[in-house]
Amino acid sequence: MMQYYGLLALVPFVRACTNPDSNACASFMTAQAATASAFCATFTKSAVTATAGLPAWATACDSKPSAISKECSCAFTGGGGATTTTTTKATTTTLTTSTRTTTGSGGGSTGSCGSPNYSLQGYGSGATGGGSGSGTTVTSCSALSSAAESGGVITISGVLDGCGSECSRSSLASRHPKHLLTRDIIVVDLVSDTTVLGSGSQSGLTNGGFRVKRASNVVLKNLYFHDPPEGKDLVEIQYSTNVWVDHCDFSTEGLVGDKDHYDGLLDITHGSDMVTVSWNKFHDHWKGSLVGHSDSNSDEDKGKLHVTYHHNHFTNVNSRLPSFRFGTGHVFSSCFENNPTSGINSRMGAQMLIEQNYFSSTKLAIVTDLDSDEDGYAVDKDNIFVDSDTRITQTGSFTPPYSYTTNPASCICDMVKSYAGLGVI
Numbered sequence: 001m002m003q004y005y006g007l008l009a010l011v012p013f014v015r016a017c018t019n020p021d022s023n024a025c026a027s028f029m030t031a032q033a034a035t036a037s038a039f040c041a042t043f044t045k046s047a048v049t050a051t052a053g054l055p056a057w058a059t060a061c062d063s064k065p066s067a068i069s070k071e072c073s074c075a076f077t078g079g080g081g082a083t084t085t086t087t088t089k090a091t092t093t094t095l096t097t098s099t100r101t102t103t104g105s106g107g108g109s110t111g112s113c114g115s116p117n118y119s120l121q122g123y124g125s126g127a128t129g130g131g132s133g134s135g136t137t138v139t140s141c142s143a144l145s146s147a148a149e150s151g152g153v154i155t156i157s158g159v160l161d162g163c164g165s166e167c168s169r170s171s172l173a174s175r176h177p178k179h180l181l182t183r184d185i186i187v188v189d190l191v192s193d194t195t196v197l198g199s200g201s202q203s204g205l206t207n208g209g210f211r212v213k214r215a216s217n218v219v220l221k222n223l224y225f226h227d228p229p230e231g232k233d234l235v236e237i238q239y240s241t242n243v244w245v246d247h248c249d250f251s252t253e254g255l256v257g258d259k260d261h262y263d264g265l266l267d268i269t270h271g272s273d274m275v276t277v278s279w280n281k282f283h284d285h286w287k288g289s290l291v292g293h294s295d296s297n298s299d300e301d302k303g304k305l306h307v308t309y310h311h312n313h314f315t316n317v318n319s320r321l322p323s324f325r326f327g328t329g330h331v332f333s334s335c336f337e338n339n340p341t342s343g344i345n346s347r348m349g350a351q352m353l354i355e356q357n358y359f360s361s362t363k364l365a366i367v368t369d370l371d372s373d374e375d376g377y378a379v380d381k382d383n384i385f386v387d388s389d390t391r392i393t394q395t396g397s398f399t400p401p402y403s404y405t406t407n408p409a410s411c412i413c414d415m416v417k418s419y420a421g422l423g424v425i
C-alpha cells in the first residue's frame, strides 16, 4: 500500500487579475502570497472585519470552503506592485488565495530556479537513443530519410522542408477521412535506437514531422518543428517505448484557420509507454499534446501511456496541454500562459499528478470532466493559478515511482523561458 501524508499547501489564486507582469492586482498578490497563504490556511470564518486579525494589507476577508479547496477572499486597498509609487489609494480589488490539499509520498524534491538540471528524469529515463557516437549529419531530406532507416545518431543541420515519403492520396484519405488532404507527403519514420539532434539554434523540419512507430529507445533533442503535413502531427509516437523529447520547439501559424487543418504538436498513442517530454516550447497552435487518442482504445492503452512532462512552456495553444486518456501522467514545473480553451485534461480514468506549475490566463487549467465518456483523476499540488480556473471532479492517488527534482511554480516561467527550447543545449 502506498503511504500518504497530508499537508496543506497554499498557492495564490488571483481572480479578476491578469498577467502579474503587467497587472497591479496580480503582482500585489504574488508579492503577498506568503502572508495570504498562511492567513487563509487557518481562516474559517465566513466574514470578519478589519479588527479580527486580518493581514495588514487586507480590509475584509471571507472564506469559501469547497470540496477540494478552501478559498479565502480578501479585499485590500493599495497600489500593489513594486512599480507603483503613487500615494493615492488604488481601487479596491478582490484577491483570492486557495488552499490546496497536498498528497504525495515523497520522490519530489524542490530546488530553486537558479540552475537548470537537464538530466533525463521521469518515465522515459530508460531512453538511450542512438548512443554516444557522433553519427551522421544531414542537410537534405533524402539524406535524412536514408539515415533514419538505419538509426544511430543523426544531426540535422538547417531547416529541412517537406521531408517524408510519398504515398497515394487515396491511402492517406482512407486513414484520415476527416481531412481533405491536398498534399501527398507523410512524415519521416524513425526506428529503434535513434537519436535525432538539431544543430545550433534553429535546425529541424518544416512541412514535415517524425513518426516513432513500433520502436523503442528514441531521443529527439534541440529540434525545430514547424507545420506538419496537412492532417498530421509534428511528432507522433505510436506503439513505442522509452522515448525522450527534449529541448524542442513545436508550432504552427497559431490559432487561425481550421483547427483540424493540422493535427497535434506531439501525440503519444496506441499503447506507447515510458516517455519523458522535457524543456520544450509548445506554442501557437490549436491542438497541443494528446496522450491516448480515443475513448474506445482501452484495450491498447490501459496500463500503458506513462508519460512525464516537465519544464515545458505552453503558450497560445488552444487545448491538450496535455490531454490524457487511460494513462498515467506527471506534469511538473512547467509554465502555461494564454491558452484559451483548456490546459491539462485528464479523462477516461487517467491518473495525473500536476505539481509546481504556473498557469496564467489558461482556461480550465486542470480539468477532469471534459469531452470524454468517463472522467479522469488529477492531484493538484503546489500550482499557482493566475486568471486560470480548474475543474477537478476526482482527486486520484497517483504518486510517481521515481525520484525527481521540481523547481518552484513561483519562478518557473522565467526559468523555462530562459532554458527550454532551442539553442540552449
Ligand SMILES: *[C@@H]1O[C@H](CO)[C@@H](O)[C@H](O)[C@H]1NC(C)=O
Residues within 6 Å of the ligand: 117, 118, 119, 120, 121, 403, 404, 405
Ligand atoms: C539532476 O537531476 C537528476 C535526476 O533527477 C538527479 O539524479 C541529479 O542529482 C540532479 N543533479 C543535481 C546537480 O541536482
